[in-house]
Amino acid sequence: xxxxxxxxxxxxxxxxxxxxxxxxxxxxxxxxxxxxxxxxxxxxxxxxxxxxxxxxxxxxxxxxxxxxxxxxxxxxxxxxxxxxxxxxxxxxxxxxxxxxxxxxxxxxxxxxxxxxxxxxxxxxxxxxxxxxxxxxxxxxxxxxxxxxxxxxxxxxxxxxxxxxxxxxxxxxxxxxxxxxxxxxxxxxxxxxxxxxxxxxxxxxxxxxxxxxxxxxxxxxxxxxxxxxxxxxxxxxxxxxxxxxxxxxxxxxxxxxxxxxxxxxxxxxxxxxxxxxxxxxxxxxxxxxxxxxxxxxxxxxxxxxxxxxxxxxxxxxxxxxxxxxxxxxxxxxxxxxxxxxxxxxxxxxxxxxxxxxxxxxxxxxxxxxxxxxxxxxxxxxxxxxxxxxxxxxxxxxxxxxxxxxxxxxxxxxxxxxxxxxxxxxxxxxxxxxxxxxxxxxxxxxxxxxxxxxxxxxxxxxxxxxxxxxxxxxxxxxxxxxxxxxxxxxxxxxxxxxxxxxxxxxxxxxxxxxxxxxxxxxxxxxxxxxxxxxxxxxxxxxxxxxxxxx
Ligand code: M6R
Numbered sequence: 001x002x003x004x005x006x007x008x009x010x011x012x013x014x015x016x017x018x019x020x021x022x023x024x025x026x027x028x029x030x031x032x033x034x035x036x037x038x039x040x041x042x043x044x045x046x047x048x049x050x051x052x053x054x055x056x057x058x059x060x061x062x063x064x065x066x067x068x069x070x071x072x073x074x075x076x077x078x079x080x081x082x083x084x085x086x087x088x089x090x091x092x093x094x095x096x097x098x099x100x101x102x103x104x105x106x107x108x109x110x111x112x113x114x115x116x117x118x119x120x121x122x123x124x125x126x127x128x129x130x131x132x133x134x135x136x137x138x139x140x141x142x143x144x145x146x147x148x149x150x151x152x153x154x155x156x157x158x159x160x161x162x163x164x165x166x167x168x169x170x171x172x173x174x175x176x177x178x179x180x181x182x183x184x185x186x187x188x189x190x191x192x193x194x195x196x197x198x199x200x201x202x203x204x205x206x207x208x209x210x211x212x213x214x215x216x217x218x219x220x221x222x223x224x225x226x227x228x229x230x231x232x233x234x235x236x237x238x239x240x241x242x243x244x245x246x247x248x249x250x251x252x253x254x255x256x257x258x259x260x261x262x263x264x265x266x267x268x269x270x271x272x273x274x275x276x277x278x279x280x281x282x283x284x285x286x287x288x289x290x291x292x293x294x295x296x297x298x299x300x301x302x303x304x305x306x307x308x309x310x311x312x313x314x315x316x317x318x319x320x321x322x323x324x325x326x327x328x329x330x331x332x333x334x335x336x337x338x339x340x341x342x343x344x345x346x347x348x349x350x351x352x353x354x355x356x357x358x359x360x361x362x363x364x365x366x367x368x369x370x371x372x373x374x375x376x377x378x379x380x381x382x383x384x385x386x387x388x389x390x391x392x393x394x395x396x397x398x399x400x401x402x403x404x405x406x407x408x409x410x411x412x413x414x415x416x417x418x419x420x421x422x423x424x425x426x427x428x429x430x431x432x433x434x435x436x437x438x439x440x441x442x443x444x445x446x447x448x449x450x451x452x453x454x455x456x457x458x459x460x461x462x463x464x465x466x467x468x469x470x471x472x473x474x475x476x477x478x479x480x481x482x483x484x485x486x487x488x489x490x491x492x493x494x495x496x497x498x499x500x501x502x503x504x505x506x507x508x509x510x511x512x513x514x515x516x517x518x519x520x521x522x523x524x525x526x527x528x529x530x531x532x533x534x535x536x537x538x539x540x541x542x543x544x545x546x547x548x
Pocket of ligand 1: 264267268312315
């Protein structure tokens with residue numbers, strides 16, 4: 001079994017690497033090697049046979065100066081034991097060097113591709129393929145490059161990697177092969193097993209399998225359980241909803257007679273869901289406005305109106321202008337904002353932060369999910385204070401809210417199902433999303449995600465409206481996605497799906513576990529866990545984000 005050690009710190013790396021490798025000798029090996037970076041050049045020394053040979057060749061590491069390095073003991077799998085086959089392995093201009101434990105199962109296919117691009121191989125190992133792949137995909141960003149390479153490799157691996165452009169960094173990643181990180185005052189280490197680092201530290205972390213995402217949107221989608229929890233948990237205390245930052249007394253809440261929710265894009269879509277939730281729970285009329293419309297239409301804002309401004313960035317120009325207009329008109333404003341200290345956060349009378357953390361992807365996912373949570377909480381708070389919800393229903397809703405993070409995780413862990421469906425439909429040119437009530441709001445976001453991410457034209461339609469003209473666009477094979485999370489509207493939407501099917505549509509259903517008779521109508525179905533129907537958007541949006 002091979003061994004890996006890596007070091008970065010204030011000491012000379014080579015002696016640390018040799019010492020660490022000696023602690024891994026028990027695993028068996030036939031050759032060993034180290035690569036050390038002195039800030040100018042990555043130097044390497046490898047030798048077949050015992051570690052002693054390498055120690056003598058390098059005068060116990062003295063011939064390889066530098067404070068950053070990686071080392072390896074090899075047990076031959078691909079190619080006989082030899083100096084050339086020993087690790088580390090360089091890319092062509094020696095700017096990237098890698099050590100590897102494990103087996104790359106598709107290395108021959110990858111090697112063929114690299115050879116067709118002009119890459120020359122010095123060894124018979126699968127590992128050299130990794131060095132050249134890193135070279136091929138390198139774009140100045142090691143993390144992005146490694147992630148790309150990982151997505152192309154099949155098999156198991158633990159890797160230690162140095163990049164000449166990044167002299168202060170050692171990269172480590174693993175899939176199905178162990179790798180640990182040790183931290184100490186004089187430097188940090190990576191190793192394939194704990195004994196290699198024990199001389200230097202007892203602070204050891206076990207790296208998670210894989211760990212990288214192909215892009216930020218995927219990463220942020222997977223951060224949703226945490227983002228939702230972080231936004232929710234501090235505002236639920238002893239079974240009640242507590243929003244201290246609301247800055248409104250119960251009496252003031254009771255006097256509010258109208259709410260406007262104003263936002264753009266996906267943030268607007270959360271407002272569309274929130275309208276249904278607010279009106280149902282708190283019995284207050286709610287208007288949802290696109291900020292770019294609101295600001296130019298001289299809206300009538302009666303006294304006792306609350307204007308809720310929703311924005312991830314807190315800087316969207318139309319949304320900010322809408323906020324300023326509402327303030328000019330003298331009504332109370334509340335910002336629901338993700339970026340702390342942003343313009344909307346500063347200018348709104350009160351601000352309720354969503355705790356999604358920085359959202360890097362342009363296509364929003366986790367901020368959208370937290371905006372929903374903030375608005376559910378607000379609606380529940382208003383409902384409780386105004387006495388429009390029973391204590392039993394309120395308690396059950398709190399429980400449903402608290403289950404959301406775990407249910408979102410569950411949906412994310414079954415992504416292969418949606419992925420297979422997406423593969424089949426990637427040639428689609430037009431897609432319709434249909435639903436009623438909250439399901440219509442979900443459809444709007446599903447449609448936006450598909451357009452934005454896959455450049456496929458799509459429309460969200462209130463299911464009952466489709467037959468008033470637009471249904472003529474549905475023909476053989478048109479993909480229609482029916483969203484059916486609202487029990488009271490289920491049969492109605494099913495009948496709209498049947499109308500589409502009679503025109504030749506291919507139907508995907510998105511509904512709650514238990515509604516299995518949908519399979520009599522839909523060609524393919526995705527199920528979401530059961531929740532209070534007011535909160536179904538939080539779950540149904542996940543497969544639609546994945547589909548996008
Ligand atoms: O930062 P904001 O929430 O104000 O941005 C509003 C929209 O531009 C935004 O929600 C946009 O629609 C999404 N990024 C689309 O995924």
